[in-house]
Amino acid sequence: MSTSIQRKKIVIVGGGPAGMMAALELSKHHEVHLFEKGKTLGRKFLVAGKGGFNLSNSKPLTPNYFPQGLFDSILQKFNATDLQTWLDKLGIPTYIGTSGRIFPEKGIKPIEVLNAIKTNLLKNNTQLYFEHEFVDFDTTTITFETPHQRKEVPFDYCVFALGGASWSVTGSKGDWKTIFENKHIETKEFEASNCGLEINFSDTEISKFIGYPLKNIEITCNDKKYKGEAVISNYGLEGNAIYPISRVVRNELKEQEAFIEIDLKPHNSEDDLIKKTTANTQPKNYGYLFHLNKCQLSIIKAFTDKATYLDSELFAKSLKKIKIPVKRLRPIEESISTVGGISLEALNSDLSLKKIPNVYIAGEMFDWDTITGGYLLQGCFASGFSVAKSITERN
Numbered sequence: 023m024s025t026s027i028q029r030k031k032i033v034i035v036g037g038g039p040a041g042m043m044a045a046l047e048l049s050k051h052h053e054v055h056l057f058e059k060g061k062t063l064g065r066k067f068l069v070a071g072k073g074g075f076n077l078s079n080s081k082p083l084t085p086n087y088f089p090q091g092l093f094d095s096i097l098q099k100f101n102a103t104d105l106q107t108w109l110d111k112l113g114i115p116t117y118i119g120t121s122g123r124i125f126p127e128k129g130i131k132p133i134e135v136l137n138a139i140k141t142n143l144l145k146n147n148t149q150l151y152f153e154h155e156f157v158d159f160d161t162t163t164i165t166f167e168t169p170h171q172r173k174e175v176p177f178d179y180c181v182f183a184l185g186g187a188s189w190s191v192t193g194s195k196g197d198w199k200t201i202f203e204n205k206h207i208e209t210k211e212f213e214a215s216n217c218g219l220e221i222n223f224s225d226t227e228i229s230k231f232i233g234y235p236l237k238n239i240e241i242t243c244n245d246k247k248y249k250g251e252a253v254i255s256n257y258g259l260e261g262n263a264i265y266p267i268s269r270v271v272r273n274e275l276k277e278q279e280a281f282i283e284i285d286l287k288p289h290n291s292e293d294d295l296i297k298k299t300t301a302n303t304q305p306k307n308y309g310y311l312f313h314l315n316k317c318q319l320s321i322i323k324a325f326t327d328k329a330t331y332l333d334s335e336l337f338a339k340s341l342k343k344i345k346i347p348v349k350r351l352r353p354i355e356e357s358i359s360t361v362g363g364i365s366l367e368a369l370n371s372d373l374s375l376k377k378i379p380n381v382y383i384a385g386e387m388f389d390w391d392t393i394t395g396g397y398l399l400q401g402c403f404a405s406g407f408s409v410a411k412s413i414t415e416r417n
C-alpha cells in the first residue's frame with residue numbers, strides 16, 4: 023500500500039460491474055465494504071453473458087456515448103485497452119472479433135469472468151455482504167435492511183452503483199430513486215433504451231414472418247444510421263440494427279410521430295438498382311431481379327403505395343428507403359438498458375453528488391446512454407474506475 027494515501031472506510035452499494043470495479047480499485051488502498059441486495063454478485067452481468075457478452079469495443083468509443091462529451095474524461099482514464107489489460111491481469115484473456123467487439127477468449131464462460139473478479143475482491147480483503155438492501159443514507163451513515171435486522175454503517179466515502187431499471191429479476195429495479203428524491207437530489211424518469219420498436223403489422227402479410235431476420239440492412243432515423251440486422255417479432259422489430267436506433271426514436275417520439283427508414287440494399291446505389299430494371303420488368307420478377315425474399319417483399323408491400331410498387335423504377339428506388347411509422351418503444355422491463363435515474367444536474371464532473379460530495383454514483387444508475395456492442399459494460403466499468411480514482415486522489 024502506498025504510504026502517501028490515507029486509508030478510508032468506503033461503502034459500495036450494488037454488486038454489478040460498476041460496483042465491483044470501484045471496489046476492486048479502491049481496495050488496493052482503502053477498507054472496502056461492498057453491499058448487494060441479492061444473494062450473489064453480477065446477476066445482470068451474467069444475463070449479458072447469455073447474450074453476445076460483448077465486454078467492450080475496439081472501435082472509437084466516445085462518439086457513441088450520450089450526451090456527447092460526458093464520458094470523454096471517464097474513458098480517457100479507462101479505455102477498451104485498459105479493460106482488456108485489467109481482465110488479463112485477473113486471468114481472463116480477451117480477443118477482438120471481426121466486428122470490433124471485445125469478448126473473453128473462446129471457451130471462457132461468463133461465470134468464470136465473474137468468479138475471477140470475486141476472487142480478486144476477496145484477495146484484496148473487500149468485505150462482501152449479501153441480502154443487504156440500502157434504504158437510506160446521509161453524509162456519514164448508510165442504512166440497510168437485511169432479512170433479520172436494520173443496520174447502520176458509517177463511511178468516509180460511499181459509492182452507489184445500483185444499476186438501471188430493466189430486467190428487474192436481476193435486482194436492478196430502479197426502486198431506489200425515491201430515496202434520492204426525498205433528499206432533493208435531482209432524478210429523471212427511467213426510459214427504455216437499446217430495445218425493440220413497436221410497429222403496426224396487423225392487416226399485413228408481415229405477421230407470417232415472425233422470427234425472420236432482415237439481414238445486411240441499414241436503418242435510419244433523423245439522419246442517424248445503423249447497419250446490421252432486424253428481426254420480425256410479434257410486436258414489431260428487434261435486433262442489432264434496431265437497438266441503437268431506439269435512442270433516436272425515443273427522442274423523436276417525444277416531439278412528433280417517429281419513423282424509421284429501412285435500406286434493404288445498403289451496398290447498392292439507387293442507380294445500380296434502377297439499372298436492373300427494363301421497360302418490361304413485372305412485379306412478379308422483383309424477387310428474382312433484386313434478390314428479395316418473401317419476407318422482404320411483404321415489408322415493401324405493406325409500406326409502399328401501389329403506384330410505387332407497380333412502377334419498377336420507383337420500386338427499385340424504394341428499396342433504399344422504406345418508411346415505417348413506429349408506435350412506441352418496448353417496455354422498460356424488456357430493454358437492454360435504461361436512461362434516467364440520477365440526473366446529470368445532481369453530479370459534479372467526477373460523478374460525486376453536488377449536495378453530498380463524499381457520495382459518488384457509477385454505472386447505469388445515472389442519466390447517460392450508449393449503444394449495444396460492449397459500450398454499456400465499458401461505460402459501467404470505466405465509471406466505476408473513474409470514481410475510485412477520484413476518491414483515492416482526494417486522499
Ligand SMILES: Cc1cc2nc3c(=O)[nH]c(=O)nc-3n(C[C@H](O)[C@H](O)[C@H](O)COP(=O)(O)OP(=O)(O)OC[C@H]3O[C@@H](n4cnc5c(N)ncnc54)[C@H](O)[C@@H]3O)c2cc1C
Pocket residue numbers: 035036037038039040041057058059060063064065066067069070071073074075076077078154155156157183184185186188189192193194195198357358359384385386387395396397398399400402
Ligand atoms: C439481456 C441483456 C444483455 C446485455 N448484454 C450486454 C452486452 O453484451 N454488452 C454490454 O456491454 N452490456 C450488456 N448489457 C448491459 C449491462 O449488463 C448493464 O449495462 C450493466 O450490467 C450495468 O451495470 P451496473 O453495475 O451499472 O448495474 P447492474 O449490473 O444492474 O448492478 C446493480 C446491482 O445493484 C443492486 N441493487 C439495486 N438496488 C439495490 C439496493 N437498494 N440495495 C443494494 N443493492 C441494490 C442490484 O441487485 C444489482 O446487483 C446487457 C443487459 C441485458 C439486460
